[in-house]
Amino acid sequence: MYRYSEFDHAFLAERNRQFRAQVARRIDGSLTEDEFRPLRLMNGLYLQLHAYMLRVAIPYGTLSAPQLRKLAEISERWDKGYGHFTTRQNIQFNWPKLPDVPDMLDALAEVGLHAIQTSGNTIRNVTSDHFAGAAADEIEDPRPYAELIRQWSTDHPEFQFLPRKFKIAITGSPNDRVVTRAHDIGLRMVARDGVPGFEVIVGGGLGRTPMIGQVIRDFLPVADLLPYLEAIVATYNLLGRRDNKYKARIKITVHETGIDTIREMVEARFAEIAPEFDQTATEATLDTLRAMFAPPPLNPRDSATYEAARARDRLFRAWADTNLTPHRVAGYAIVTISLKAHGQTPGDATAEQMRAVADLAERYGQDEIRVSHMQNLVLPHVALDDLPALYAALRAQGLATANVGLASDIIACPGMDYCALATARSIPVAQQIAALVGALDIEQELGPVQIKISGCINACGHHHVGDIGILGLDRAGVENYQITLGGNATEEARIGSRMGPGFAYDQIVPAIERLLVAYLELRLEPAETFAQTVKRLGLTPFKTALYETEAQDAA
Amino acid sequence: MSVIVTDSGFGPDIAANWTELAPDTPPEALPEIARKAQAIRIAFPGFADGRGFTLAASLRRAGFAGRLRAAGHVLADQYAMARRAGFDEVEISDALAARQPEAQWRARADWQAHDYRAGLRRRAG
Numbered sequence: 001m002y003r004y005s006e007f008d009h010a011f012l013a014e015r016n017r018q019f020r021a022q023v024a025r026r027i028d029g030s031l032t033e034d035e036f037r038p039l040r041l042m043n044g045l046y047l048q049l050h051a052y053m054l055r056v057a058i059p060y061g062t063l064s065a066p067q068l069r070k071l072a073e074i075s076e077r078w079d080k081g082y083g084h085f086t087t088r089q090n091i092q093f094n095w096p097k098l099p100d101v102p103d104m105l106d107a108l109a110e111v112g113l114h115a116i117q118t119s120g121n122t123i124r125n126v127t128s129d130h131f132a133g134a135a136a137d138e139i140e141d142p143r144p145y146a147e148l149i150r151q152w153s154t155d156h157p158e159f160q161f162l163p164r165k166f167k168i169a170i171t172g173s174p175n176d177r178v179v180t181r182a183h184d185i186g187l188r189m190v191a192r193d194g195v196p197g198f199e200v201i202v203g204g205g206l207g208r209t210p211m212i213g214q215v216i217r218d219f220l221p222v223a224d225l226l227p228y229l230e231a232i233v234a235t236y237n238l239l240g241r242r243d244n245k246y247k248a249r250i251k252i253t254v255h256e257t258g259i260d261t262i263r264e265m266v267e268a269r270f271a272e273i274a275p276e277f278d279q280t281a282t283e284a285t286l287d288t289l290r291a292m293f294a295p296p297p298l299n300p301r302d303s304a305t306y307e308a309a310r311a312r313d314r315l316f317r318a319w320a321d322t323n324l325t326p327h328r329v330a331g332y333a334i335v336t337i338s339l340k341a342h343g344q345t346p347g348d349a350t351a352e353q354m355r356a357v358a359d360l361a362e363r364y365g366q367d368e369i370r371v372s373h374m375q376n377l378v379l380p381h382v383a384l385d386d387l388p389a390l391y392a393a394l395r396a397q398g399l400a401t402a403n404v405g406l407a408s409d410i411i412a413c414p415g416m417d418y419c420a421l422a423t424a425r426s427i428p429v430a431q432q433i434a435a436l437v438g439a440l441d442i443e444q445e446l447g448p449v450q451i452k453i454s455g456c457i458n459a460c461g462h463h464h465v466g467d468i469g470i471l472g473l474d475r476a477g478v479e480n481y482q483i484t485l486g487g488n489a490t491e492e493a494r495i496g497s498r499m500g501p502g503f504a505y506d507q508i509v510p511a512i513e514r515l516l517v518a519y520l521e522l523r524l525e526p527a528e529t530f531a532q533t534v535k536r537l538g539l540t541p542f543k544t545a546l547y548e549t550e551a552q553d554a555a
Numbered sequence: 556m557s558v559i560v561t562d563s564g565f566g567p568d569i570a571a572n573w574t575e576l577a578p579d580t581p582p583e584a585l586p587e588i589a590r591k592a593q594a595i596r597i598a599f600p601g602f603a604d605g606r607g608f609t610l611a612a613s614l615r616r617a618g619f620a621g622r623l624r625a626a627g628h629v630l631a632d633q634y635a636m637a638r639r640a641g642f643d644e645v646e647i648s649d650a651l652a653a654r655q656p657e658a659q660w661r662a663r664a665d666w667q668a669h670d671y672r673a674g675l676r677r678r679a680g
Binding site for chain 1: 582603604605613616630638656668670
């Protein structure tokens with residue numbers, strides 16, 4: 001893992017001192033509310049529906065046990081004893097008081113954590129593959145590059161007041177687990193003649209105008225990463241629209257200007273900027289970072305205990321079948337800890353749960369925890385033979401839900417329960433869908449299906465790229481939920497198609513039930529997933545299930 | 556009247572042959588401006604409009620070595636950004652100077668410290 005340098009620690013202390021002063025200067029009137037707003041946002045502090053919200057960065061989704069314990073402590077000391085993990089690998093505290101925030105930031109700094117650039121019109125916290133360094137399909141661990149980008153983008157003097165927010169995601173695997181095509185810049189590692197480089201994707205994004213990103217450079221040598229990123233963002237800073245915040249994201253700039261023209265402008269600027277960056281020195285920096293992120297030494301392990309537990313314990317077997325991912329080292333697995341217990345708020349963890357996971361990471365998981373954009377936690381390196389003990393400990397904390405990738409592993413934005421922008425509730429809909437599939441006991445039979453819920457058009461719940469997307473809107477003061485079908489969040493990213501008229505709050509869960517039941521009737525065989533059935537048959541039979549059955553029920 | 560902010564604090568304006576640049580100046584016009592201008596003043600109509608920072612960096616990259624000024628609604632909190640982007644100084648109104656007095660700007664006069672990019676460039680030689 002990355003270890004903070006003296007420079008990092010000094011930077012953070014100074015930054016926190018500045019923020020403390022900014023809070024004081026807001027109170028004494030030196031800063032107007034309009035002026036203070038972007039300054040608090042670039043330090044992660046939002047004003048929500050009921051209170052302030054502090055969004056803490058978890059760089060590239062990697063945490064150590066002491067860091068997770070500190071998050072637990074902060075949630076107890078200054079919040080309500082829980083935190084909410086987000087789709088951008090952040091954690092949000094929903095109830096801090098403004099005068100406490102500088103102290104919270106100082107507490108975070110004790111373990112090398114911060115809330116810098118988790119909000120505002122800046123380059124946001126860079127997200128990365130939650131299986132980085134452990135996945136069997138990886139070309140290279142992307143986190144050294146993500147850390148390089150963190151250092152470059154932090155407090156970058158040109159890019160603190162961009163036209164709009166700017167999100168970068170990076171993956172070291174051809175199998176895209178970070179939704180690169182829905183980011184302002186997506187970096188997907190590819191190999192050419194055995195040499196790793198990046199496919200650079202620009203102009204993706206969800207929100208009210210969903211767009212799939214386009215390839216601006218099909219192969220970027222890793223040593224050119226920073227100057228190329230700087231060229232893209234500088235081009236956008238001058239070209240992006242500032243007259244209309246709804247047209248200010250780079251996806252609109254790319255759409256209105258054209259990818260070929262944007263490419264020419266970026267390449268011209270890259271030619272100017274590149275000489276300022278020394279490739280040899282960049283490589284040396286990367287080597288240092290690669291050494292820090294070197295995989296832990298994993299001794300060969302037997303799997304007899306694991307196999308015996310599988311044979312003996314049906315519940316353990318069900319959990320292992322859904323929550324494990326193959327590790328690159330034989331005898332080990334990647335464990336996903338579901339934060340989607342049926343009936344709970346997706347992505348929430350209590351302080352006690354955070355401490356338990358930290359302890360388990362130390363005992364069984366090489367002291368590493370990851371946060372996934374699916375709002376779950378991950379222990380990336382666990383020996384198979386330790387899994388039965390790990391499972392038992394997780395069960396005791398209500399953390400052993402066997403639903404990863406299944407219908408109740410739902411991404412949901414905070415919605416109207418917390419968010420000032422929301423037009424509908426998201427969390428109760430997710431809770432009711434989970435309760436439904438639990439009551440019908442059809443989750444295992446349904447197999448992989450991604451349901452994603454957003455409580456407004458800004459699409460924080462990624463509904464556009466779900467197998468089933470749900471968008472909650474306000475229709476004349478009444479919540480109304482639109483359904484999209486056929487979205488895809490992988491390297492084959494696709495925006496889902498909107499079905500017909502939306503459903504009222506008390507009708508959306510029965511509608512989802514009709515879709516799921518229709519799938520079970522329509523699929524060729526159990527191995528055909530929901531996404532494959534939609535691809536094979538198109539939307540019509542699902543529209544029939546959604547609307548005609550409803551009419552019959554009403555008749 | 557206006558106040559000129561430099562690393563040493565508030566000072567009076569100085570006479571120069573200023574070339575005025577709007578924030579929407581096209582980047583392709585910058586090399587010629589960099590060649591011909593003696594002193595350049597880039598307008599900041601609002602503090603949230605960050606185009607001036609990229610214009611300044613581009614002018615320095617194009618070889619402009621004259622006086623470079625950020626003029627308008629720039630906050631004390633942006634002083635370090637302005638200096639790092641290549642500005643020599645900031646020009647603010649008397650009203651803003653009264654609301655954000657000299658000490659608040661002097662607090663950022665150490666703009667060369669704690670700069671990630673300088674660190675990257677230092678390593679980049």
